[in-house]
Amino acid sequence: MESLVCVTPRKFTYQQAVKPVLTPGQAILKIRRIGICGTDLHAFEGTQPFFNYPRILGHELAADLVEADGAPDFVPGEAVTFIPYFNCGHCIACRSGKPNCCSQLKTLGVHIDGGMVEYLSVPSYSLVHGNGLSHDELALVEPLAIGAHGVRRAAIQPGEHVLVVGAGPIGLGTMEFARIDGGIVIALDINEERLDFCRNRLGVHYTINAQSPDVFERLAAITNGDMPTVIIDATGSLRAINTAFSYMAHGGRYVLVGLQKSEISVSHPEFHKREATLMSSRNATRADFEHVIASMKAGLVEPTNYITHRVRFDQIEADFESWLNPDTGVIKAMASLG
């Protein structure tokens, strides 16, 4: 079978690989869609920390099930997606119902070879029923589940003001699920095009350019002086993360979905007087995947809002570099095969 290997930074090669055979506890998938994520772009660029080459990328996947061991509810031929973070099953996080932050977590396409292949073997426990969704929709479930998980962590009450900082693919999904939970969403980004997209395509209630000098005053005006009770970072920018502490209401929660490498700093008295809660949000759980699927089925999330670029599997190598350029307006590039 064909596979696409990232052999070193900035170099892909198509290679013949051995088609996987069924082993106990595993499922064989015929891959149909591969969504391209920021992690794939950073791995290709060579800027993803702790990343080893060669590596087959790809973890946002839709597939048809070929055969499975230990998945009696699943029917061969059925369209599926799966949870691409494989957990150990016995660490404290796994024992506490938090397999998304397992201490031994292996993410497909990052720590182990991923989905840029024709056929893939995955643990049967990771399978998720497609529930009648299209392959395009199923390949969007994982990236949307990241935002849905951040929103779950925030436990939004209807009518709360939710400030989402960063309107990339992860932030956009976060805004959608904050809205679905009844939040009044405020989008903050430095990119006007992305803010336009939030307003015009996602129906986000308020947008603010983070470079404007009166961000604080505008937030105060929108919230009747209260400030947002929930802030969710989806930038991965240290500056944005540090700045947003000052936008938080007293008694507020701050969820970090975005990730960066340095140390966060916050004024302890400012944090203390708010009795604020700071949380990180890693990956997503089965409940988040199912929530995303149900929301898509209910028409609450429109997949065509996300897919801006389409290629066939054999064109990924040629087009990949162009998706690093923000001028292409890429939100989600989607590759098809099979």
Ligand SMILES: NC(=O)c1ccc[n+]([C@@H]2O[C@H](COP(=O)([O-])OP(=O)(O)OC[C@H]3O[C@@H](n4cnc5c(N)ncnc54)[C@H](O)[C@@H]3O)[C@@H](O)[C@H]2O)c1
């Ligand atoms: N929680 C998880 O498990 C998980 C999973 C996937 C990605 N992520 C992280 O989520 C973050 C977002 O991912 P993405 O793919 O959407 O990235 P992206 O780069 O496409 O989007 C980031 C957005 O933040 C905006 N931004 C940058 N600096 C800003 C600032 N100072 N103020 C306001 N906005 C600013 C950018 O203009 C951009 O629109 C990354 O840090 C990524 O690592 C987390």
Ligand SMILES: [Zn+2]
């Ligand atoms: Zn991803």
Ligand SMILES: [Zn+2]
């Ligand atoms: Zn574990």
